[in-house]
């Protein structure tokens with residue numbers, strides 16, 4: 636028994652050293668398992684969809700730049716009340732807001748007026764949209780709308796560089812929603828907010844094609860899975876949800 640004690644101590648010592656190594660070894664070699672890709676599912680494409688499904692929702696086709704006329708239509712205020720939506724955003728005058736999927740900048744230019752010491756970073760993946768934005772900026776003499784080319788899976792903004800993000804009628808078109816929300820989460824400052832405007836799928840009187848609408852439940856499922864906290868859904872708009880999420 637006595638003879639075996641030194642052996643036992645050595646075993647304990649070596650075991651302890653191994654446990655300590657495993658506990659403290661660098662994160663880069665901590666797991667041999669590669670990160671898993673999002674579980675997107677394929678389906679037969681619908682006329683307005685791309686045949687790719689996330690959390691039960693088929694992603695819609697992207698509205699091309701020839702649709703600028705529709706985004707800038709004079710009836711938009713009467714139909715969607717964008718000025719009411721903008722009044723509902725809680726932004727400090729020096730805030731940096733990313734308008735993701737900014738399109739022609741309909742919202743970007745109207746919000747920029749509320750940010751005399753801040754700016755709107757107008758992100759889009761279509762260079763033609765950004766060209767339109769640049770021409771408008773020059774025409775209007777606006778200095779605080781910054782066109783920014785994003786990628787289909789990345790907002791391409793530096794970490795913790797924005798106070799808030801706005802997505803109007805855009806998120807349902809993102810063909811890499813998981814990657815987009817992960818990059819947006821990194822770009823937002825802690826407690827940064829997302830303002831998500833999507834046409835209400837619960838309301839059949841909203842005259843928009845089904846793939847371009849979302850339910851509150853679906854949006855919450857996707858944004859909560861991406862690590863955002865649901866704050867509220869403002870019910871004031873005629874056609875759209877105004878969902879607010881926060882980065883914890």
Ligand SMILES: C[S@@+](CC[C@H](N)C(=O)[O-])C[C@H]1O[C@@H](n2cnc3c(N)ncnc32)[C@H](O)[C@@H]1O
Pocket residue numbers: 697698706735736737738739740741742758759760761764785786787788789802803804805808809810815
């Ligand atoms: C229907 S338009 C809405 C434009 C604008 N938000 C508005 O309401 O006037 C959607 C825009 O989202 C853009 N878009 C689609 N996928 C995107 C992505 N992954 N990142 C940034 N923009 C994207 C499209 O290029 C298009 O300009």
